[in-house]
Amino acid sequence: MTRRNGVILQQRIVALIHDRQLTPGEALPTEPMLMDLLGASRNSVREAIQALQALGIVEIRHGHGTFVGSASLDVLSPSLAFRVRSRTPSGIGALHDLVEVRELIEVGLIGQVAGTLSEARLAALDALVARMATDLSADRAFHALLYESFGNELVLQLIALFWNVYHDLEASLDPPEDRIADVVANHQRIVDALRGGDATEARAAMRAHFTDVKERVARAHTWAAR
Amino acid sequence: MTRRNGVILQQRIVALIHDRQLTPGEALPTEPMLMDLLGASRNSVREAIQALQALGIVEIRHGHGTFVGSASLDVLSPSLAFRVRSRTPSGIGALHDLVEVRELIEVGLIGQVAGTLSEARLAALDALVARMATDLSADRAFHALLYESFGNELVLQLIALFWNVYHDLEASLDPPEDRIADVVANHQRIVDALRGGDATEARAAMRAHFTDVKERVARAHTWAAR
DNA sequence: AGCAGGACATTGGACGTCCCACGTCCTACG
DNA sequence: CGTAGGACGTGGGACGTCCAATGTCCTGCT
Missing domain, CATH: 1.10.10.10 (Winged helix-like DNA-binding domain superfamily/Winged helix DNA-binding domain)
Incomplete structure (x- = not known):
């Protein structure tokens, strides 16, 4: 044919x-x-x-x-978002999988950059954590800046893509939640670990962050109305 | 507007x-x-x-x-393949980044599944390694089967997507290479480590596999004619 | 009665033509 | 010399017509 x-x-x-x-x-x-x-x-x-x-x-x-x-990978976000929504009849399994992929990538990546960040870079991350409580985009910027020194443009776009899709879908989870204080604390723990140069602790901090995210997803039942 | x-x-x-x-x-x-x-x-x-x-x-x-x-993520392969090709004026940097993302994901994932695979599953992986020398698709099937038990459909499709795009582009690298024997040996080492239940060795074996792939890419100069 | 074959309706595929909206660039006017 | 206005080229969009693929259903033969 x-x-x-x-x-x-x-x-x-x-x-x-x-x-x-x-x-x-x-x-x-x-x-x-x-x-x-x-x-x-x-x-x-x-x-x-x-x-x-x-x-x-x-x-x-x-x-x-x-x-x-x-x-650029971000043009693919409609496809990814649709995929996750459509494979979620009532539960939230597909969104959990998405978070798990983010965890997999970022836990691996932070082990690569731990110990390589300058104090100036760490201070910039501190500033982003401070803004995070009032500016959601600081969260995305945090993850982008964190891995910028790794020098892999593709992985940066991948992380941004998953971040965008997750936060797009998270906004319409039912019930809604606002645990921004925990999110800020988790990110601060990551920066602290990096400043200490402890790769293992940095990985643990990143994993703890995503464990919280997965729990937030697990508490949701379905999508809110459009 | x-x-x-x-x-x-x-x-x-x-x-x-x-x-x-x-x-x-x-x-x-x-x-x-x-x-x-x-x-x-x-x-x-x-x-x-x-x-x-x-x-x-x-x-x-x-x-x-x-x-x-x-x-399904595989509809996105034209976009990914185009992205890698277009960002590679003469060098091969973007393809290296692609392999690095595969390494990041798979090294992390194999640590999750190490010690959880049944002997039947390991035997099936052995069989795929045996076929690998003559059937390229056994390579893809190997990675798919390896992580199937993880229960994350998204990551399976992601790995398949990257595998497809890499092998599509690898086929038109100049100069061409055929190191299938090394590839088979690398995969066998991975199965052996898994059978031993040694997660650290399994991660090391996976990393060694991708180190070889990255070196293969680094030896290439440009794309062959279409 | 059962089944094979074809007629038919439905659906997407493709083409051609026309006019509109938007940007660029050049010209003509002040 | 500077700017406003228009000519030109580009994509945006709408019909209308016909073609092709598919599935269904009816007919007629066995």
């Missing part, structure tokens, strides 16, 4: 990007040009481009053109 | 799925119905649906209908 035609068009456009060695930010051929290059109608070309945009492979700018995208 | 209209249509369709509590496999309204429900033309509706299909949120069957998808 010839696979789904729409998928083939998408693959041909991706192949065109590779063949021309276009890099993120560069312009793709215009829609009329693609119609000619691919021998397809404008509708078909647009459908393929829309699909590629959903995957972050291209970026469309109205009135300007279509450009190669960077495929 | 009101965000991109196409994205809004996608969100409205996802909201419709949630509102009607449709579960994976159930049918969505037909395209004419969606045109009426969303007040959009068929082209716009189709573009939105195509984008959702690219994210695995819906599944389209020609002549049958449109159905809720399961958002």
